[in-house]
Amino acid sequence: MELIKELPEVFEEFAEQRQKAFLDIKKLKDAGIPIVGVFCTYFPQEIAMAMGAATVSLCSTSDETIPAAEKDLPKNLCPLIKSSYGFASTQKCPFFYFSDLVVGETTCDGKKKMYEYLKQFKDVFTMELPNRQTEEGLRLWKKEIVRFKEYLEEKFDVTITEEQVRNAVHIQNEGRKALKRLYETMKLDPAPITGMELFKVLYGSTFKVDRSVIPGEVNEIVDKIEKEYAEGKMQERKPRILVTGCPIGGATEKVIKAIEDNGGIVVTYENCSGAKSIDKLVDEDTDDIYEAIAKRYLNIGCSIMTPNPNRLELLGRLIDEYQVDGVVEMILQACHTYNVETLGIRRFVNEEKGKPYISVETDYSQGDIGQLNTRIAAFIEML
Template sequence: MSQIDNKRNKPEMNHVIKNVIENKCDDHHRNPPTTMAERQRQRFVDKATKVSAKYLRRLAELPGAPDAMEPFFKVLQDIYVDLKNVAKPADTKIIGTYCVMVPNELIYAVGAQPVKLCSGSYTAFAIGDDLVPRDACPLIKAVMGFQAMEVMPIYDDCALMVVPITCDCKKKMAGMLKQRVPTYALHVPTAKSEDRDMEQYVQELYQLIPELEAVTGQTISYQSLAESIDAMGFAQYQMSKFNEFKKHVPALIKGTHAMALMNAFSYLPVEQWSQQLHRLNQELARRKKDKHYVSKDKQPRIMITGSPVIFPNIKIPLLIEETGGILVGDETCMGERSLYDPTVVVDQSFDGLMRSLANRYTRPCTCPTFVDNSQRIYRIKQMIADHQVQGVVYHVLRGCLVYDFEYQTLEDELGKLGIPVIRVESDYNEEDIEQLRIRIEAFIELIKLKDLETRISKLKKSEIAG
């Protein structure tokens, strides 16, 4: 008999989060800040950690979290609530990265730890709002807010930041970061179908190597690069298995939980993350065998695409799953996009490895920053078919023009398939939650109605035929 998991929460997780918040209050009373700047910093820390703890609690309380999710929740707690650095050996350097075009393999190959620094913090956004133009996207504002407050070890301890020059916001952010921390602006092709652009990207990756070697004091070798490609390959393999489980009807895991584990990928050494995903895959295999599901047969299957969804800004996936949908597909850049395609090595020389990485990090990438992005439409259609998606939520962060540009084409294409799509614009704050809830709830009701009409019409046809 199938079983729906309605477990309300994980008491031990809430206990951990509760302790964290209480300990923070104790610390605050024991060591009250003295100067105005310290008081402002303390207020920032209190607010940022509280918001993160709240969203972590909502994640943990969303019914049906597999036990193997605990380490992924823990890493989000370490980084966002406890404000710890990433777990790493003492002499390992941290290299900050942004977007999905920086090959982690190059960073691992010089013995360093990559940490993806794109941010979803509402509190840091509020600070960054005063530092960058009003119409810049909130992701950039949050990054600059953390930089200004100097409270997050993952930002403050970076030996180097590598910023791919994708959209205008990232370009200007690279310029601002450069004034504060060592920053490498990585030029990425605007037209990946052009050999000339691709060749330029290969040379960019070659130029990144001495920068990484200089800050880590280690040299890259054929062996170290090949090993890091293998390590990332194992992560991609586990990701592909996980993706198969996500296709199951009824669902074996909530999409918001899947998004949390993808966010955790930004802060964990790749071997550790892959091992934890391996354990989660084993648990999902048991769930499948035991018919232990987290959705009902007729629950609307939703996919999210558009601007990045970065912890703690997970209000939209939570709203989808709290208002009756099940999130089965995630086409955002914090989702499977960063791990979907494996590195295919054809030429076994060092140059061959470099060219394979250049291909892997651009050609299959569906970011809207490329001139021609018809590939993204194809990918979304493929995901709709694979995951039996019934409706698409198109997320646009305020100021993220590149995604907004692509909306109309996608709506037209999905219209031809009869797949409803809703565009939801949002910012890094909680003021729009109720309005978003109403719109998302109505969208899910519409899909239920559409599904009912389809089933009635099929029934009528079979009665007539019979």
């Protein structure tokens, strides 16, 4: 039996998964496997998986291509949108280059318009995502998921059976269970690992082309963490921080670093890279699998929804279960939906949960690291 690798080495492997995925995608492309490029947590992975396609998150977390994007897009636009468009227009993202299809959803206004321009470079299928979590919204979203399935069948000349969809649902659910088991180790106090180590696995797992390997690999890591914790290997007791807000990854990992370099430890992530994308499963014991998929994805608590009670429900649960001492919200510049929602989040955290809260606004440059360190250090010292 192969010995389980040292934990730091495993965390680094997941951190490097994005680079490894570049090679994996090229091999799949050469083998004739369809590649579907995606941007958002609302994307119903199971439908593309059911036809045997590989799905991959497209490049959007670096300021490398923002100057190129600003030739076409406004400068005062969310860096995630500019980065996404820039990687597409410059063809510097291997995932975008090899994608046979890019799928977007009508989330924020900036993304909706950006998808129109992406059609210059690639086939883009835009799903109409409702902005309200109502019965009417659920009916619309289910229709969009079925429409997406039918589009894939026509574009790639395949038939997607219900059995294939149910199998994909099961694979994704098993992956979610394993990742949830991983981040739930952070309920331990003191924490068993750092928030950055946790993030490396959560974020790196989104670049696993073969989703079926996630449960085995992640459960092995959890077993190792639990064994070492029982032996007394753990982090020093520090103020326990919950991170919420815009998607984190790449350049914005500077926020995690600022927290952990200044005396805190991130014990849970509410945003897209964390609990938000893993917390709920698709109901496998249902007659209507497409409605079950629609319900699971539509219930994600994102600031594009109005109202947005599901975000508060998850946030409140995480604050309680992870014994959180303070909440840090990361806002990307010009992300209007999250920025406007900070007032409601602050009130919820301060008044209903009785916890300290700070919001930090940033972009993909590294120029504000000093300011981030100063503000976050003062916040953690107050705790």
